[in-house]
Amino acid sequence: MNEEKKRFIQEFVPGKQITLSHLIANPDVDMFEKLGIEESGALGILTLTPSETVIIAGDYATKAAHVKIGFLDRFTGSLVLVGSVSEVDQSMREVNRFLSETLGYTPSEITKS
Template identity: 80%
Template sequence: MSEEKKRFIQEFVPGKQVTLSHMIANPDPEMFEKLGIEQAGALGILTLTPSETVIIAGDLATKAANVTIGFLDRFTGSLVIVGTVSEVSAAMEEINRFLSQVLKYTPADITKS
């Protein structure tokens, strides 16, 4: 008796969206040390799909405000921006605006802690 082999094909088709947009104001200095990035007044954390969108978001952030990129991973869609509270806020607002209005992404509310 022969066994029939079944073949499964799985596909991941991400939507165009900002899945997380959070700003941490005045983080504990130890957090910067653990992340290996220079200390500043705020961290902006974003997760985007498709993951390559972080390249666009990083470019938008650094052009919109005086922030630096603390971390960017084009494979997971993770972006961390660093700067003052007002500059990180301005950069995150510009990322949401551009992605939603120009590229028709689904934005996420910018949350803060």
């Protein structure tokens, strides 16, 4: 068989920023199954640069509200939070505030669907 190799190129922007901050309220049950995470009322998705920031954000999010970490990848800067809609919203607001006010990150508007 002649299999073609695919290349994945990831680019980072210079500086410190929250590139994506999105809350999905009441996602379909299939989404949790496909992601392999525990079903909950909401998903909070954050993408951060530099990527190691997700470690700080994950720690801060779980201390700011009653949420769990559904997924954390320190190589891509991806963080998925799970919990009730209000708790995920609160944790994402606090992460945005802390990173921007304390660490000088460029914040991101929290979008919702």
